[in-house]
Amino acid sequence: MSMTKSQRRHTFSAFRYLVLTVWLTIVAFPMFWMVSTSFKPDREWFAWPPVYISENATLQNYLVVWADVSEYAVDETGNLETVAQSLQRPWTALGNSALISVISTTLTVLFGSVLAYGVSRYGILSEGRMFQLLMLRMVPPIVLIAPISIWYSALGLLDSITGLVMLYFLTTLPYAVWMSKSFIDEVPREMEQAAEILGASRMRTIWEVVLPLVRSGLVATFLFILILTWSEYLLALLLSKTAVVTLPVELSKYQGSTEGRVYGRQAALSVGITLPLIVVGLIIRKHLARGFSFGMVRR
Amino acid sequence: MSRIELVNLRKEYGNVVAVNSMDLTIEDGEFIVFVGPSGCGKTTTLRMIAGFEDPTAGNILINGEVVNEKEPGDRDLGMVFQSHALFPHKNVADNIAFGLRMKKVPQPEQARKVKEVSELVRITHLLGKMPAQCSGGESQRIALARTLVTEPSNFLLDEPLSSLDAKLRRELRAECDRLHDELQKTFVYVTHDQEEAMTLADRIVVMNQGLIVQMGSPMEIYSDPVSYFVADFFGNPAMNLVEGEFVAGASGLEFHCSQFNIPLPEKFKNTAPGKGSLGIRPENVTIGTTDGGASINSEIELVEPLGKDTLLYFGTEAVRPFVAVIEGTQEVKRHAKVDVGFPDEAIFLFAENGDRIR
Numbered sequence: 241m242s243m244t245k246s247q248r249r250h251t252f253s254a255f256r257y258l259v260l261t262v263w264l265t266i267v268a269f270p271m272f273w274m275v276s277t278s279f280k281p282d283r284e285w286f287a288w289p290p291v292y293i294s295e296n297a298t299l300q301n302y303l304v305v306w307a308d309v310s311e312y313a314v315d316e317t318g319n320l321e322t323v324a325q326s327l328q329r330p331w332t333a334l335g336n337s338a339l340i341s342v343i344s345t346t347l348t349v350l351f352g353s354v355l356a357y358g359v360s361r362y363g364i365l366s367e368g369r370m371f372q373l374l375m376l377r378m379v380p381p382i383v384l385i386a387p388i389s390i391w392y393s394a395l396g397l398l399d400s401i402t403g404l405v406m407l408y409f410l411t412t413l414p415y416a417v418w419m420s421k422s423f424i425d426e427v428p429r430e431m432e433q434a435a436e437i438l439g440a441s442r443m444r445t446i447w448e449v450v451l452p453l454v455r456s457g458l459v460a461t462f463l464f465i466l467i468l469t470w471s472e473y474l475l476a477l478l479l480s481k482t483a484v485v486t487l488p489v490e491l492s493k494y495q496g497s498t499e500g501r502v503y504g505r506q507a508a509l510s511v512g513i514t515l516p517l518i519v520v521g522l523i524i525r526k527h528l529a530r531g532f533s534f535g536m537v538r539r
Numbered sequence: 540m541s542r543i544e545l546v547n548l549r550k551e552y553g554n555v556v557a558v559n560s561m562d563l564t565i566e567d568g569e570f571i572v573f574v575g576p577s578g579c580g581k582t583t584t585l586r587m588i589a590g591f592e593d594p595t596a597g598n599i600l601i602n603g604e605v606v607n608e609k610e611p612g613d614r615d616l617g618m619v620f621q622s623h624a625l626f627p628h629k630n631v632a633d634n635i636a637f638g639l640r641m642k643k644v645p646q647p648e649q650a651r652k653v654k655e656v657s658e659l660v661r662i663t664h665l666l667g668k669m670p671a672q673c674s675g676g677e678s679q680r681i682a683l684a685r686t687l688v689t690e691p692s693n694f695l696l697d698e699p700l701s702s703l704d705a706k707l708r709r710e711l712r713a714e715c716d717r718l719h720d721e722l723q724k725t726f727v728y729v730t731h732d733q734e735e736a737m738t739l740a741d742r743i744v745v746m747n748q749g750l751i752v753q754m755g756s757p758m759e760i761y762s763d764p765v766s767y768f769v770a771d772f773f774g775n776p777a778m779n780l781v782e783g784e785f786v787a788g789a790s791g792l793e794f795h796c797s798q799f800n801i802p803l804p805e806k807f808k809n810t811a812p813g814k815g816s817l818g819i820r821p822e823n824v825t826i827g828t829t830d831g832g833a834s835i836n837s838e839i840e841l842v843e844p845l846g847k848d849t850l851l852y853f854g855t856e857a858v859r860p861f862v863a864v865i866e867g868t869q870e871v872k873r874h875a876k877v878d879v880g881f882p883d884e885a886i887f888l889f890a891e892n893g894d895r896i897r
Contacts, residue, residue: 428622428624430620430621430622430624431624431625431626433589433591433611433618433620433624434618434620434624434625434626434682434685435626435637435641436591436610436611436612437589437590437611437612437614437616437617437618438612438637438638438641438685438686438689439612439613439638439641439642439689440612440637440641441612444641448626448637449626452628453627453628
């Protein structure tokens with residue numbers, strides 16, 4: 241039996257929602273599990289059958305990890321106090337992470353977009369050069385560690401905020417250039433020329449015409465790079481493990497702790513790492529929808 | 540008093556010559572139209588006048604002063620773009636006021652001028668809207684207003700109507716004409732549309748492959764084209780151009796082609812035999828009556844009534860059918876055999892290289 245056009249359209253749409261639902265489940269389940277685990281008391285961490293939503297929900301994990309409340313750490317297993325004392329530095333790590341990622345992302349987007357403007361309007365980098373720039377990202381970061389360690393130790397940049405900022409700036413710059421270039425390319429050249437012939441200077445044109453049109457795109461670029469930097473682990477671990485600890489590195493310490501796998505604490509810390517990104521995303525969501533959908537400029 | 544002079548102006552992109560040593564003086568208050576097929580160099584010329592492209596050689600003078608080194612904003616020009624190029628994040632009033640703000644005109648005067656100019660182009664009802672809420676025709680009016688408000692002595696218009704539909708195009712064409720009439724400023728207009736050129740221009744500059752092919756009033760260009768290219772470009776329906784051969788016959792020069800042979804008028808008697816083409820405008824072809832000139836008997840293969848006029852097609856198997864225009868009131872039948880006349884004074888001859896034979 242053949243379907244009518246509208247039946248076919250409905251079937252297709254039902255199929256699409258099915259696929260999206262499956263995909264969403266796969267993506268969202270770990271997040272759900274993280275949040276759920278962070279509220280579980282320790283005996284439910286490994287429980288079988290698994291506990292999806294704990295009936296004995298507790299803030300204990302959060303208090304131990306984030307509030308350094310040792311008295312809450314005393315419970316029947318007896319080893320939580322040690323955990324709390326040996327690993328209790330998440331706020332410092334949060335501060336380090338925030339400082340490093342915000343500074344490096346700001347620098348990257350600033351320099352990257354200026355460079356991208358030059359590429360888009362003046363062709364200061366050939367297409368070949370642009371791909372070479374992207375190729376930088378193809379190098380496995382780990383192979384860079386040896387040379388960078390040597391130079392950093394000579395320059396006294398090991399285990400420093402400056403060192404990480406510099407490295408993140410350089411490794412994320414290609415993304416910033418490529419992304420912001422795609423947004424700048426969207427602004428028709430004629431729009432700038434219209435401003436120019438009406439008497440606007442080059443800087444004035446960029447400020448009044450180009451910037452407002454690419455703002456959403458730049459915000460999207462900023463968030464994308466902020467996420468990369470915020471959750472970067474490998475370089476942070478290898479270049480700065482004692483004085484300057486970032487959140488991902490802090491989290492990894494729980495994984496390797498001698499007291500066994502303290503999943504609830506890890507989950508509580510993970511929530512703390514994820515939350516700031518979600519908050520930032522919510523604050524700038526107006527820009528994100530526009531920025532990621534491209535082509536806001538009507539030609 | 541404003542005058543634009545192009546002296547030996549040349550533009551090359553790598554090996555490609557876009558504009559080839561152009562000399563032209565545009566007089567104060569003139570409405571001049573650059574017309575030609577795409578790639579003929581007309582837009583490049585306009586963009587050089589505007590200052591968006593640097594000439595490879597030659598000079599541009601505005602009001603007697605060489606402006607090659609001046610920024611676009613300092614050249615006493617206004618420009619309207621094909622894409623309107625309105626600022627999508629500013630409302631219509633702010634778009635129009637932009638140039639005034641750049642020139643640091645005091646606020647109250649800005650407001651007054653914006654109001655004045657929007658009355659001139661009839662868009663006062665749009666001032667509070669965003670460009671995205673305006674139609675294509677409205678957008679082009681806004682773009683005009685944005686340019687008009689700064690009161691430049693010269694207006695450059697780069698295919699301003701080509702993104703609009705036919706009806707709007709006619710409407711805004713009339714608007715451009717009216718504005719030029721009212722302002723008495725110099726308009727330099729670029730288009731690939733021969734009809735726009737014919738209706739708007741005081742003077743048409745026909746360009747092809749970077750060169751000026753012919754320059755003159757619309758009627759001069761229409762009635763006295765210098766080459767096959769110009770003859771072919773102007774007129775709708777286009778001139779009938781038939782490829783063939785000039786042959787010395789018993790009673791003078793004759794034109795032979797695959798479909799007909801006709802004797803040529805007396806004035807061409809000194810033309811050398813050889814390959815070439817014959818041209819005649821569809822409206823000059825006579826049907827049925829043959830007063831003075833050659834005629835052939837041919838079958839009407841297609842009849843296209845357009846209301847006021849009717850188009851008759853002959854020889855439709857050729858690359859270009861032969862067309863005649865008759866009054867819409869005249870009664871004709873498809874497949875009827877009629878006498879197709881070539882009045883002597885309506886015949887154009889072109890040499891094989893495209894040059895006009897007089």
